[in-house]
Amino acid sequence: MTAPKKKKTKTPRSPFSRRLFLRGAGTVALGLPFLESIGRFGSKAKAASGDESFAIWLRQGNGVAQEGRDEPERFWPSATGRLTRDGLAGETGRATSELADYAESLLMVSGLRFAFPGNGCGHSGGGNQCLTAARVSEEPSGNESLAMGESVDNRVARELHPEREPLTLFTGRKSGYLPEVMSYRGPMDLRAGENDPWNAYMRMTGLTGMDVEVVNRIRQRRMSVNDLVREQMGELLSRDLSVDDRRRLDLHFSSIRDLEVLMSCRLPEMREMEMEGIDPLSSGNYQVVTRMHMDLIATAVACGYVRSATLQLGNGNDGTQHVIPGYRGGEELPRFHQISHRIYSDGSDGPPIEGAQEMHHEVDKMHLRLFRYLLDRLSEYTSESGGPLLDCGTACITNDLGHGVSHTYRNVPFIFAGSLGGNLNVGNYVDARASAGDYVSHNKMFNTVLSAMGIRKEDGSLVDDFGDASLERGFVPEMIASDAPDL
Amino acid sequence: MRATITTRTTLPAALALLLGACQGAIGEPTGRTDPSDPSDPSRPVDPCADGACDPEDAIPALGSAYPRLSHGQYENTIRDLFGLSETPGLTTGFEDDPSGTTAFDNDSTVLQVTPNLWQDYQSAAEVMASRVIEDAALLGRLTDGLPADEPDRTQAFVERFLGQAFRRPATDDEVRQFVDLAAMAPSHYPEVPEATGRVALVVQAALQSPHFLYRDEWGDPDGDGVVELTDYQLASRLAYTLWDSMPDAELLRAAEAGELTRGDGLRAQAARMLDDPKAEGKIRTFHRKLYDLSHYEDVELDGFPAGIGRTLRAEAERFVEDVVLENDGGVRELYTAPYSYVNADTAPLYGLDPADFGDELVRTELDPSQRAGLFTQPGFIASHDGDTAPIHRGIFLNLYVLCTELPPPPVFDPPTLEGTTRRERINSITGPGTCGGTCHGEAINPVGFPYETFDDFGRWRTEDNGQPIDAAAAFRFEEGTVGFDGPVELAGAIADSMNAHRCYAKNWLEYAFGRPVQLGDSPVLQSIATQSRDEGLSVKEILIQLVDSTLFRTRRVDAEEASE
Incomplete structure (x- = not known):
């Protein structure tokens, strides 16, 4: 007898078309032309001043195929030091060779670790800490465990654009077991990730594609309605309220204000149509949807819509069955989570997957090629001062485990692209253990990035205390450029 | 995130859970701790702690003064407010709500309006305003019977529409706000007749009003920090409890007449509403979510038609309808009825001839x-x-049928399963004398092993790997340890236990009231569970008893709210 197998199901899409939705927003629509009158979008991004910094965080699950558990190194460059295009490109056996074109903009950081143990589920515990450097909750536990602190994307948004939450995106179908893990508003306050790029785009652009006259009319209506709603919200907030109710209504009140900042950035119409038509939940669309999310992120950053974004690639224990063009004849690979375990099982007991190490390596390469796509998109923009937009901020691809099989929290990869205004030591592969002598808790990496972004503590000093309060303060010296202007 | 452990659980996680050291008292009611501040002197204790317990001893629950509508409630409310034949599907693209601590999606303690959701609300309101303009029949329904001339027409429309949208009569100030807004129609909607633009503007604003998006349960607390809900607040609470939608005209009439705070008015309305198809939807949804019936759709069985999982889900849902809606059954029937719904595809699973x-x-x-x-x-x-599988089944029954508190799993390296039968293999690492013996020996395995009489397709079997099935076990219920041999005897033991009846009532309370259970709820749960076990209380009567309790009529404020 064969065990029952799970079936892939397709979630039905909205019963009304999204074009109709757009028309609905406009009321007796007059077409969908470009909303250029209030747009800042274009090939030029906002001014290259200190307020242009941004940070984008991509997260792959299940660890990477690096050295460990008697498996060879297939991820990192063969030696720390200066990165060059030719040098990286020549290391074809290492996944990071996929980023050779951006060697001069890269800062690869090994030797980092998560400080706290998980609580019954390695994936969940890793996801909890990945962007928070916070403890893992005692309760709930297991696959339901939560981070006990805010994530770095939230901190950046809170500091740099408190009127708008960070862009929080997700590629793939969310499992009931362990879906999003990345972005936290605060302790145990996990932010949902949007896995449909069209939904995210609609939220970002609000009224894209309408006649200017119609848009202006809509804006006037919204202002009038918002005035009324604000008055009512104010009346509610003037009452005696519990702490929780006040917090919720305050969030609502600020959300109204937030939306009044209409977004005008827009993707090319062909891209919009592709985005509208895609099934974001199909594993076969994994890479396409990821690239669409990246289009959104690049656009959002270039327009100044957000300066903080995350993109989670797959579930907490990502079970996507990837199809990698040119690899194994384009066949569907086993579930990625099982590949990372090297067996046909999500546990520890099962028949081996032949070539699993190599498959994991290829999945790593695929993700780094996707990361390169994001860098390509960001590179299309220059700041108003004329420099590359990428140099104003940074994009990082990381993981919530170090090595897939062992589920270790040591040597979790953090690969940055972009110097944050010359503050990061780009063009180098560094090992954080070089000066510390041992693995370095990754809260120091966050301290370095936040400070490089120009964020400061209340007393004006550099941020050196991100993450759990028990962690040792400080920075990762290897990450800081020798001529960093702000550090 | 729901704390379910089913086949979605990975093997390490399942094994981790199965080796957890049992610190909770197995067989005791779940009784979540009260969410209030432990330092608050008004923090309640379990009124049933000393054993004696009367429903009147229930302590009003801490709760939000402004619980937000869930997405499902929003859909239903729009449907009923505009007299649509079906829900409009506006929330399909809405931002997902975070999961709370209940098994359901309406935990008011976590529902809030984020910037993304606010944008969703705004867009949805504009869609409905647009529909009012484009759909003459809809506009006609909204404006039917209004005075012909201004300003009386707009005044009357605003009063009537807000009275429904806000689930209470609008105040004079609110009416003035909306009438003033409607007067802007010529500039805001120049492309449509002014009368139509006025209606559209009011609709657009009303659907974004906090009085629409939240249920208003605010009030002045008495000296004990307890707010007695008003008639209109009770009407709203009752409608969303039983229908997940707004009050109908009859309920609003009863509220206006003050019937809900007098005598059996509330109970009478509840009985009426439970016979309405809208209550059937709520009851179906409850069982689908509690028993994770949607998960059945993921099942594929070799040799059976594609889509067998959907049929298995349909079978379970049809069975629930039969028991609860058509035969006024209760917990015992749900867990022990010796019949089901079968078709040609599923007949072989029951050893029946598909030709029949x-x-x-x-x-x-x-x-x-x-x-x-x-x-x-x-x-x-x-x-x-x-x-x-025995572990998954045992965990599910413990969590969602018996409400056993299972401790968090430890971090460990899963050992190797050894043995001939599945029971032997699991016992090799969880049985008596092993480090997992406490939790599994007493809680998880006993209610998992009886199902070993079924293969993984759900077909009856007598052997496992050539060995005879051992389906005997014993579980420590509140009434004492009960032995059983096989799934039928287990079902009977569960149906005889307070654990199961209290668990069922507790889950209904969380879903119906949209909040986690609190210690002060114990007297009501104890009373309902006792009647359910001993007298065979129907599911509908369980709901009536819930809404006819002190818990339903009151709200307790926290120290912060009371002191301001």
């Missing part, structure tokens, strides 16, 4: 020595399959 069945699921009496209630149906069995 067609495509339609038909009620079929089953072998009462093999089948009893929901959890002997193939959908439950096959959706918890594989070598750790």
Whole structure:
């Protein structure tokens, strides 16, 4: 007898078309032309001043195929030091060779670790800490465990654009077991990730594609309605309220204000149509949807819509069955989570997957090629001062485990692209253990990035205390450029 | 995130859970701790702690003064407010709400309006305003019977529409605000007749008003920090409890007449509303979510038609309808009824001849020595399959049927399963004398092993790997340790236990009231569970008793709210 197998199901899409939705927003629509009158979008991004910094965080699950558990190194460059295009490109056996074109903009950081143990589920515990450097909750536990602190994307948004939450995106179908893990508003306050790029785009652009006259009319209506709603919200907030109710209504009140900042950035119409038509939940669309999310992120950053974004690639224990063009004849690979375990099982007991190490390596390469796509998109923009937009901020691809099989929290990869205004030591592969002598808790990496972004503590000093309060303060010296202007 | 452990659980996680050291008291009611501040001197204790317990001893629950509508409630409310034949689907693209601590999606303690959701609300309101303009029949319904001339027409429309949208009469200030807004129609909607633009503007604003998006349960607390809900607040709470939608005209009439705060008015309305199809939807949704019936759809069985999982889900849902809606049954029937709904596709799973069945699921009496209630149906069995199936099934029953508190799992390296039968393999690392013996020996395995009489498809079997099935076990219920041999005897033992009846009532309370259970709820739960076990209380009567309790009529404020 064969065990029952799970079936892939397709979630039905909205019963009304999204074009109709757009028309609905406009009321007796007059077409969908470009909303250029209030747009800042274009090939030029906002001014290259200190307020242009941004940070984008991509997260792959299940660890990477690096050295460990008697498996060879297939991820990192063969030696720390200066990165060059030719040098990286020549290391074809290492996944990071996929980023050779951006060697001069890269800062690869090994030797980092998560400080706290998980609580019954390695994936969940890793996801909890990945962007928070916070403890893992005692309760709930297991696959339901939560981070006990805010994530770095939230901190950046809170500091740099408190009127708008960070862009929080997700590629793939969310499992009931362990879906999003990345972005936290605060302790145990996990932010949902949007896995449909069209939904995210609609939220970002609000009224894209309408006649200017119609848009202006809509804006006037919204202002009038918002005035009324604000008055009512104010009346509610003037009452005696519990702490929780006040917090919720305050969030609502600020959300109204937030939306009044209409977004005008827009993707090319062909891209919009592709985005509208895609099934974001199909594993076969994994890479396409990821690239669409990246289009959104690049656009959002270039327009100044957000300066903080995350993109989670797959579930907490990502079970996507990837199809990698040119690899194994384009066949569907086993579930990625099982590949990372090297067996046909999500546990520890099962028949081996032949070539699993190599498959994991290829999945790593695929993700780094996707990361390169994001860098390509960001590179299309220059700041108003004329420099590359990428140099104003940074994009990082990381993981919530170090090595897939062992589920270790040591040597979790953090690969940055972009110097944050010359503050990061780009063009180098560094090992954080070089000066510390041992693995370095990754809260120091966050301290370095936040400070490089120009964020400061209340007393004006550099941020050196991100993450759990028990962690040792400080920075990762290897990450800081020798001529960093702000550090 | 729901704390379910089913086949979605990875093997390490299942094994981790199965080796957890049991610190909770198995067999005791779940009784979540009260969410209030422990330092608050008004923090309640369990009124049933000393054993004696009367429903009147229930302590009003801490709760939000402004619980937000869930997405499902929003859909239903729009449907009923505009007299649509079906829900409009506006929330399909809405930002997901975070999961709370209940098994359901309406935990008011976590529902809030984020910037993304606010944008969703704004867009949805504009869609409905647009529909009012474009749909003459809809506009006609909204404006039917209004005075012909301004300003009386707008005044009357605003009063009537807000009275429905806000679930209470609008105040003079609110009416003035909306009338003033409507007067802007010529500039805001120049492309449509002014009268139409006025209606559209009011609709657009009303659907974004906090009085629409939240249920208003605010009030002045008495000296004990307790707010007695008003008639209109009770009407709203009752409608969303039983219908997940707004009050209808009859309920609003009863509220206006003050009937809900007098005598049996509330109970009478509840009984009326439970006979309405809108209540059926709520009851179906409850069972689908509690028993994770949607998960059955993931089942595929070799040799059976594609889509068998959907049929298994349909069987379970049809069974629930039969028991609860058509036969006024209760917990005992859900867990022990020796029949189900079978068609040609599923007949072989029951050892029946498919030639005797067609495509339609038909009620079929089953072998009462093999089948009893929901959890002997193939959908439950096959959706918890594989070598750790007894663990998955045992955990599910403990968490969602018996409400046993299971401790968090430890971090460990999963050992190797050894043995001939599945029971032996699991016992090799969780049985008596092993480090997992405490939790599994007493809680998880005993209610998982009886289902070993079924293969992973849910077919009856007598052997496992050539060895005879051992389906005997014992579980420590509140009433004492009860032995059973096989799934039918287990079903009977569960149906005889306070654990199961209190658990069922507790889950209904969380779903119906949209909040986690609190210690002060214990007297009401104890009373309902006792009647359910001893007198066979129907599901509908359980709901009536919930809404006819002190818990339903009151709200307790926290120290912060009381002191301001």
